[in-house]
Amino acid sequence: MATSDWTLLHNRFYRKVEVYSLLWRDIELSKHLVAAAPLGGPVALVRADPRALSVQAAVAAKPILRVFSAAGKLVSESQCEKGNIVAMAWNSCEQLVCVLETGSVRVVDLWGQLVSHLLLGQDAKDFGVLECRFFGSGLVALTGNLKLILIENYSNSRPVLLADAGISSKPTSWIVVPPQFSSSNQPEVLLAVKSTLLVINAQTVIDQRLQTGPHISIALSPNGRFISLVNTAGKVSVISSDFSKQLAEFNTGTSQPPLQMTWCGSDAVTLHWEDSVVVVGPFGDCIRYAFEGVVHLVSEVDGVRIITNDKCLFLQKVPNSTDEVFKIGSTHPGAILYDAHEHFVRKSPRADENIRSIKADLTLAVDTCLEAAANEFNTTRQKALLKAASFGKCFVNDYDAAKFTNMCETVRILNAVRRFEVGIPLSFAQYCYMTPEVLIGRLAQRHHHSLALNISTFLKLNPSRILVHWACTKIKNAGPGSDTTQLLESIVAQCTTHNPNISFTQIAKTAYQHGNTPLAAKLLDHEPIAANQVPLLMSMDQDDRALTKAIESGDTDLAYAVILHIKRKHNMAEFFRLLKGKPVAMALVETYAKNHHDLQLLKDFYYQDDRKIDMARVFLAESFELKAAGQQVNQQIHKWKESQRLFAESKDCGFEVKALEDHMKLVALQGTLEREIGEMFVGMTVTETVYKLLVLGHANRAAKVKTDLKVPEKRFAWLKVKALVEQRNWDALDKVLSRQIRR
Template identity: 40%
Template sequence: MANVSVAAEWLLLYNRYYRKPELYQMRWKHIDLSRNKVACASFGGPIAVIRDDSKIVQLYAESALRKLRIFNSAGVLIAETVWKHPGGRLIGMSWTDDQTLVCLVQDGTVFRYNIHAELVEPNISMGKECFEQNVVDCVFWGNGLVCLTEANQLFCVSDFKNPQPYKLSDPGLEDSPLCVAVIEPQYVMSGNVEVLMGVPEGGLVVVEEDSVQRVDQVGGEVLGPLQKMAVSGDGKWLAAFTHDGQLLVMPTDFSEIKFSCNCESALPPEQMAWCGMDSIVLYWDDMLLMVGPIGEPVRYLYDEPVVLIPESDGVRILSNTSMEFLQRVPDSTVSIFKIGSTSAAALLYDALDHFDRRSAKADENLRLIRSSLPEAVEACIDAAGHEFDVSRQRTLLRAASYGQAFCSHFQRDRIQEMCKTLRVLNAVRNPDVGIPLSIKQYKLLTSSVLVGRLINAHQHLLALNISEYLGMNQEVVIMHWACSKITASLAIPDAALLEMLLDKLQLCKGISYAAVAAHADKNGRRKLAAMLIEHEPRPSKQVPLLLSIGEEDTALMKATESGDTDLVYLVLFHIWQKRPALEFFGMIQAKPLARDLFTTYSRCYQHEFLKDFFLSTGQLQEVAFLLWKESWELARNPMASKGSPLHGPRIKLIEKAQGLFAETKENNFESKAAEEHAKLLRIQHELEVTTKQPIFVDSSISDTIRTCIVLGNHRAAMRVRSEFKVSEKRWYWLKVFALATIRDWEALEKFSKEKRPPIGYRPFVEACVDADEKGEALKYIPKLADPRERAEAYARIGMAKEAADAASQAKDGELLGRLKLTFSQNAAASSIFDTLRDRLGVS
């Protein structure tokens, strides 16, 4: 009998059964759909209702103010707001895929609302032409809109997330079209929307962005005027109602008329919608007509206005009092509940009934279907998924479980999966939530999108429970709840609200406290934001937010504690721009990492600022080193030569450095070095000016003396010697080699005779030998006191006999050996050394 009562609700359209279960008794009051404009979202979404200002209606007890009301699918009020928009009559409204309500008014302005009736900024204008011509009609799809002006021009927005209105091709119509429909961009080869317009003279005009096409014939048949059109959910089929009461169905390439049906009424339907992919539903004042490709249409009579809401697997029917769902009965349900069914699934369902009544017929049924038992179990599970009635779901799942006990090769988790799915669906179908999803719609929508919709509707607890139940990430739910709580709790003190927030935020590891804190700051609760940031474990999230709410001290502390140099630099640059210099210096002085990073950066790019820092912290020697470094950098300037005036600033910088070094006892050496450096630079600068030769600056004292002698400026050389207390030995060395450089042998000889040289005569010999002047060298070699030196000097200028005589005086066998090697190419000289070694008796 249960089977009979279930199947009794069905109607047969040719060989397919359809059912129309009631989903809800509408909870709203005093809502008459005929007096209102209504927009219903697909996938069991919300319903928007606003009084239709194009109709003259009696207000009853209503306020004269027009209100936009948003209900869930069970008629529970979610939100309402007063409609305040100028711009003329409301032409149309619809819900986008992300459940934003889009409202188009006569002057081409588009207003958007979220599910809580809050205006989403900014408004969108369809353009100047729409404003001037007035909009008379519009068609919405997923996230787009096409509107028609009084001048029969079409304008389009393809995606409200990036609203860029553009004009479509001019359809070239004189009279207004009878009806308009669109094929969504995703189903068009070009990727642009295709607009279909039924015109009074008959046929169709197909308009795209850059083309217009006339369709007067389909499959050889002439098309008369079309009064109403509906495109299938997959964009492949067009249903059209003609002027003579025919319903035509054709592919959207207009290659043939697939079928036609006489609807026995020339009056066009008020609404027309596809019921899944199997049939088309037409609605007149009191009748709903469902037409299939074959067989007689099915009629449903209504004594109140209805709104058709197309879904992927059927049509939801909204009336003043109820919400119904017209759908094709799933095959699994037919196999179980069809009157007289003897399928394995029907026998299994019947076996459970016998088992509950303790009848032996249960075993008999199971024996009959033993070979088909897995298919019967699967059918019961599938049928349970398609049911809206909870008790019937339970019975079907019990039948599946009963059958599974006798199956050895059936997936054990199939029933558990279906139970999970149904628990979720039953929870969201509750009238207080009001999302009457079928199982097919749920699979298309996905659980993550469903949770997102629950969050947006502020059904946070249910969203959290579903996320936990399905093993999904709960962070999104808790984050949204926390932000919504902050927005809605302006009267709650910060400390109390923080406790409430932490209680929930701690449920989820790794949650971004910084994001919640940012929301608190955006809502003007800076103290709460600072308290929340304290709980953020990731410095990379924590520090930037601390800076944005003005907590620079804390940000610097957290950044230095993290050891992340990039974060420390972020804080340093931020404070550097915001705070006075002295305050900034005080902040970083006590933090070694921040201080060191600041000084490292400033040494490269901000010398002046770094000098201020060192002065403020009493590090005079550091300032002095910076000044000295600047003087060297000034020297690299290509203009700092040829007696350039830039040497003046260099000298001043070094003198400043010397003054700072002199103020600390620890830097006596640096002070003296700076003083002498400045003195030397000044002398060198004067020498370059007088000689007009850029060869002195930045050379050493020795090089300066040598250069002066080479240039013949002995007075300047003496001055440098006396200024820097150059020792006599060093002076002799420098003068000897300088005179040799310019080959002034007369002056060299004269210099050697002034007095006995403190460095001896060896440098004189070396200078002459290096200059390849052997004759000059002979003047000084005899004056060498050490016979060894004398022997080696003779050897260097190739005088073997004299070298041998000097070596014999030294009586040094090792020296004789070296000298022999020197003259190894000269046999006569070599024998002299051998004879000498033999005579001296050395080996």
């Protein structure tokens, strides 16, 4: 019967379902340090009995870490870092966090591969770590000098010393409240000291002034709303997480501290003593289960997973839909529909009577049967409930068929992941909490790629993440002598079959990181987005290929990024060698140099391209910059000579050669005038030079400049007139004008 494993706790039923008979053998949990991940996660074991630790210390051996699925199937076995492991737990990404007594924190994946390594700081190193408590993305460690050290994030967080609680002895118990449940929106520590609790964060220590202690065990509910406490007298108290009110009390009748206390969902507290597990309800009632030896409790969002030496059990409050269908004497429409289907199978006329009696509530009845099927672990009852729902929806004209189809898909997925080979005993509530995307990611992490891909296809989700993970795993597991061509064909065929637009960037990056650069380069040829190809090619020192891909993409910014990368990395000769034969790249370099006024790059560019006229113009531009910067004339003359030489080597540049020659002659003449007269002339035009000489009264020198630089007679006469006007020499002006008139 469906109710055979139900037990009444006040007015609600709880059930204990055997999920697995564990595959491991000769495992005694009492001799191991155990860490089990929630949501059907894996179980990690390290020998922790004193004899094993003494042997390890004697031979300086590294402890063996074994990871099992929830069904007891061995996933991996690896050696830990030398030292005594104080505590370990799984983070939200199903990576195992191991804290050593020396203050070293190692984060490893399911396969024992190191993900990150952290240190808890000088206090932990000097005084050691006594205890550790974990939350989703971090941990808090208690050191030998009674300091609390916080690691808020395993990936990029530094240890933070929390406020000093001022305690002189080890606390009787303590927990960490995650930031999403704390009043300060940062991790907080609840520390049991004497009869009260201290709330500690990075800045403050607040005494809640409770009088129910000393507390020997504390646990926070999965929804963060309640806190359960056990004191030395054996009294269990449940209070609100803001400490404003007490909600329940229960006397266990023993002063012996529980080995473990956790929550069964957010409705009941579960306590474990050796040989027994007690479930305490919200009204002070309890259920007691007998067990042989030590077990391990894993709190879930809707219950508690119980791991024994040979079984995996799931204890939960019976879901409402299941209770409404199967409870003895239930008159709920779902129960009547289920009964009607049984009569229909037996061809009893009572089926019609039952359907007629719930005609107005048939939609509710169908929904209840569907939800009850999803909440069932027994496949026979699942089928019966789904058939009852299918039978009932035939009598509803406008029932949403998609609801029925989706629930059937959910049941199939749950049954698939619960199989021994996979070992993820998810309930329906846990599946909804986890979401299908997370489940698919965890299946891929456990190398169940085929199942993950089937579920992804089944739910019409993008399979790219699974395919990429599979391909990366295949590359990592490939031996040194594996056939690169065969591996490439296998990966490309599998990936493009399921998703023609898949990105190969991460796969190629993995191949490169594992020393297979040829495979990485060939994989990038299949990458459809050039912006993903090019950065990785540059990191692989495939600069020529990266430049070609960037140019082919038509993305100017991407091409500039590659060009500048090559320029920074190589000398000029190598830089232009890589650009040679790529006219688009050459044009971009020239444009970049002009827009950014990089004259040296322009000179180098024109030199290697043998463009003498353009190079001569660059020398002229440099001379103008030297003038603006106030440099010596000699430096400018050097630039002009270089420019003149280049113009002279080119055809049809006679004018430029002559103009530069005259300009240099003018500058030389102006330099002489400055030395002889003591006035500034350099930088003036020929006309300005002649005019200034005339104004200063150096008519002979002005005439010499006119002759040397071939100033026209009319211009010279006009300049002479202007100079006389400037000098107010009217008599001389009259003579000049009279002479001009007579001519």
